[in-house]
Amino acid sequence: MDRAIQTPHLPALDENGLLLDPFQWDETIAEELAHMVGIEILSQDHWLIIYALRDYFKKFGVAPSMNNVCRTYQKDKLWVHNLFATCLNAWRVAGLPDPGEEAKSYLSDM
Numbered sequence: 001m002d003r004a005i006q007t008p009h010l011p012a013l014d015e016n017g018l019l020l021d022p023f024q025w026d027e028t029i030a031e032e033l034a035h036m037v038g039i040e041i042l043s044q045d046h047w048l049i050i051y052a053l054r055d056y057f058k059k060f061g062v063a064p065s066m067n068n069v070c071r072t073y074q075k076d077k078l079w080v081h082n083l084f085a086t087c088l089n090a091w092r093v094a095g096l097p098d099p100g101e102e103a104k105s106y107l108s109d110m
Contacts, residue, residue: 025095037089053094063099
């Protein structure tokens with residue numbers, strides 16, 4: 001790790017704003033992380049995405065295809081992007097660790 005971001009109310013974050021220890025995540029931390037990326041209030045749709053990402057990561061250890069997340073909830077393919085601005089922001093708010101350079105590139109482009 002090159003450097004970590006220190007914030008008074010959050011566990012340690014890496015240089016990309018991702019939790020260093022995803023086991024420290026809870027809904028209060030999600031709300032703080034959301035504020036950091038410019039989301040004032042997490043709606044029910046935000047929470048659906050957050051928990052879908054967390055569940056997928058728990059099962060498979062990688063980021064899911066965001067198109068599959070959208071399809072699961074019968075939403076437009078830009079649903080995640082429209083709610084979080086980037087899919088990487090959704091990953092951040094979900095409190096998940098650095099997914100690697102290739103996945104970050106994919107998540108940032110979505």
